[in-house]
Amino acid sequence: MTESLPAHILAALEILILERTDINAFKIVGALPTWFATLYPQVSQSVDRPWIEEHLPFLANFLVDAAEFWQQNQSGIYKSGMWCETDHRRQEIHLEASALSLGCKKVLLVKASEGDYIELLSFIQKARDSTLDFIEERKQASESILKTTFYDALTGLPNQTYFLIQLAHTFERYRRKEAYHFAILIINIDRFQSINDSFGRLAGDQLLISIAWRLKKCVRDFDIFARLGGDEFIVLLDDIDTNSAALLAANRISAELKTPFRLSGQELFLTASVGIAQTFLDYDRAEDLLRDANTAVSYAKGIGRANYVVFDPTMHARAVRLLQLENDLKRALQEQELNVFFQPIVCLADQRIIGFEALVRWMHPKLGLVSPLEFIPIAEETGLIYAIDRWMLKEACFRIQQWRKFTEEPLSVSVNFSAKQFDQADVVFQVQQVLRETGIAPQHLMIEITESMLFSKAQSAVDTLYQLKQTGVGLSIDDFGTGYASLQYLQQLPVDTLKIDRSFIKQMDVDHLDLVRSIIELAHDLGMKVTAEGVETAVQRRFLLDLGCQEAQGHLFSEPVDGQVAVELLQAKKMNGLKDW
Ligand code: C2E
Numbered sequence: 001m002t003e004s005l006p007a008h009i010l011a012a013l014e015i016l017i018l019e020r021t022d023i024n025a026f027k028i029v030g031a032l033p034t035w036f037a038t039l040y041p042q043v044s045q046s047v048d049r050p051w052i053e054e055h056l057p058f059l060a061n062f063l064v065d066a067a068e069f070w071q072q073n074q075s076g077i078y079k080s081g082m083w084c085e086t087d088h089r090r091q092e093i094h095l096e097a098s099a100l101s102l103g104c105k106k107v108l109l110v111k112a113s114e115g116d117y118i119e120l121l122s123f124i125q126k127a128r129d130s131t132l133d134f135i136e137e138r139k140q141a142s143e144s145i146l147k148t149t150f151y152d153a154l155t156g157l158p159n160q161t162y163f164l165i166q167l168a169h170t171f172e173r174y175r176r177k178e179a180y181h182f183a184i185l186i187i188n189i190d191r192f193q194s195i196n197d198s199f200g201r202l203a204g205d206q207l208l209i210s211i212a213w214r215l216k217k218c219v220r221d222f223d224i225f226a227r228l229g230g231d232e233f234i235v236l237l238d239d240i241d242t243n244s245a246a247l248l249a250a251n252r253i254s255a256e257l258k259t260p261f262r263l264s265g266q267e268l269f270l271t272a273s274v275g276i277a278q279t280f281l282d283y284d285r286a287e288d289l290l291r292d293a294n295t296a297v298s299y300a301k302g303i304g305r306a307n308y309v310v311f312d313p314t315m316h317a318r319a320v321r322l323l324q325l326e327n328d329l330k331r332a333l334q335e336q337e338l339n340v341f342f343q344p345i346v347c348l349a350d351q352r353i354i355g356f357e358a359l360v361r362w363m364h365p366k367l368g369l370v371s372p373l374e375f376i377p378i379a380e381e382t383g384l385i386y387a388i389d390r391w392m393l394k395e396a397c398f399r400i401q402q403w404r405k406f407t408e409e410p411l412s413v414s415v416n417f418s419a420k421q422f423d424q425a426d427v428v429f430q431v432q433q434v435l436r437e438t439g440i441a442p443q444h445l446m447i448e449i450t451e452s453m454l455f456s457k458a459q460s461a462v463d464t465l466y467q468l469k470q471t472g473v474g475l476s477i478d479d480f481g482t483g484y485a486s487l488q489y490l491q492q493l494p495v496d497t498l499k500i501d502r503s504f505i506k507q508m509d510v511d512h513l514d515l516v517r518s519i520i521e522l523a524h525d526l527g528m529k530v531t532a533e534g535v536e537t538a539v540q541r542r543f544l545l546d547l548g549c550q551e552a553q554g555h556l557f558s559e560p561v562d563g564q565v566a567v568e569l570l571q572a573k574k575m576n577g578l579k580d581w
């Protein structure tokens with residue numbers, strides 16, 4: 001560094017004064033003013049040579065930025081780590097391009113000047129010119145290193161490393177400046193995985209670029225907007241004075257996403273979950289702010305997505321609960337805390353029970369009943385889902401096979417497969433084994449998978465589907481309408497039944513029958529049966545009957561019940577009389 005940048009410029013600007021202390025190490029020294037040394041006690045920290053060489057291009061660019069910024073002489077203004085301030089009382093000008101934290105290292109690019117301002121400016125001008133020359137020489141190297149170190153290759157946005165550096169600067173400012181506040185917003189695109197699964201990674205990447213540039217419009221120029229990775233973005237909202245600034249930004253983000261995106265000729269409607277943490281709560285460390293924004297975003301996801309949530313300390317309790325569930329779930333299977341519940345699937349025309357959907361239940365010894373909506377995602381993350389799905393499959397088939405003696409009707413059981421279970425190499429073998437062990441006829445087992453699982457990695461999923469079909473079991477598409485499958489695509493697959501998601505059934509009234517009607521009609525044209533999920537009212541049942549839907553399940557008929565109650569329902573033959581309608 002001392003060789004590449006002319007010594008007189010370094011000396012004049014007192015920027016990054018390095019002294020070799022060892023063959024591989026430099027020490028930062030220099031006659032720094034006392035005010036500076038108090039602010040940055042780490043000033044004499046050693047940095048080693050390979051590290052400096054690695055980051056040289058970035059340091060040089062930073063220097064040019066600093067020189068330009070100082071030249072504009074915007075007194076009292078901060079800009080990404082640079083500072084220019086006039087102390088009229090002492091007739092001093094302080095210029096600073098503050099400490100850079102790169103990884104665990106700190107490097108200082110500094111100038112503090114007292115007195116002759118004009119002379120200083122001409123020095124800066126010189127420094128700038130020669131730095132530019134220097135950069136020109138190193139341009140190639142500089143560009144690639146800069147890019148890979150600080151920018152996200154896909155979207156061109158700053159990356160996490162860059163964001164963390166800026167966060168450290170901003171946090172420093174928050175600590176030393178009274179009444180200065182900022183906020184962090186973590187933005188996570190909802191259900192992005194199913195877009196990747198449905199359209200492929202390449203299309204998913206394309207979409208991420210569009211999302212990135214749309215979201216960037218929602219923040220001000222001097223805020224920092226970066227991609228954390230995957231479908232997660234982060235904003236640093238600089239210099240805010242009330243709570244509402246972050247909420248307004250979150251509002252702009254959700255409004256910006258309302259306009260549909262176009263991907264592979266289709267319109268996509270996206271939502272995002274946003275977690276917000278702000279310095280209005282007292283913070284000692286920047287990491288804690290990040291942690292809290294993360295907690296807030298998972299909270300937002302947990303309460304049903306398309307939400308923004310400002311962190312408050314009670315959320316820690318929820319994070320702790322999730323951790324506890326994760327630990328306890330490992331035990332739950334061995335300790336027989338899991339149980340199968342059954343929800344009747346009825347023939348709409350005459351209310352006969354034609355089958356049951358098997359739904360897992362967890363009776364936690366301390367917390368009571370825990371919803372699968374809460375623990376299935378944990379099981380998927382930890383891999384416990386394999387054991388759970390396998391156990392559910394066997395247990396459900398075994399029970400149904402026993403119940404055949406209570407009814408002459410053909411009785412089927414529907415079992416849910418998670419994406420992970422479906423992707424297992426031996427899934428077909430597992431199904432065959434359960435069929436053998438329990439003696440259930442294959443046509444009495446329905447396997448439920450969601451739309452998005454089919455479009456993952458395309459061919460292997462389709463192969464699995466055909467192999468499953470060959471064993472003779474039935475296949476249902478669960479939660480139909482919430483993914484991105486078209487019926488035409490499903491037509492090519494050996495699917496027997498579509499289960500219309502309950503969100504569609506819920507909206508159904510005289511004015512909103514069209515969507516459900518067209519799903520039912522198309523499914524029938526393609527030779528599939530339709531099961532309506534979440535039927536809660538007699539009015540919905542009537543509409544569905546009129547639209548030609550054959551099967552339904554929902555609270556109108558029965559909630560999921562334990563095995564014993566299920567047998568009682570079966571013995572009553574019909575759902576009739578159990579509920580009034
Ligand atoms: P799902 O497959 O869509 O299951 C239907 C869910 O809707 C069940 O919730 C059921 O209790 C609920 N439901 C049924 N009728 C009504 C109604 O009329 N109104 C309302 N509001 N809700 C109704 P549950 O049992 O909490 O299960 C939630 C989800 O957990 C399931 O959604 C499924 O995705 C997953 N799940 C449950 N058991 C298993 C399992 O054994 N393996 C896997 N992989 N996932 C499971």
Ligand code: CA
Nearest residue numbers: 357416448478
């Ligand atoms: Ca299901």
Ligand code: CA
Nearest residue numbers: 478479499533
């Ligand atoms: Ca469902």
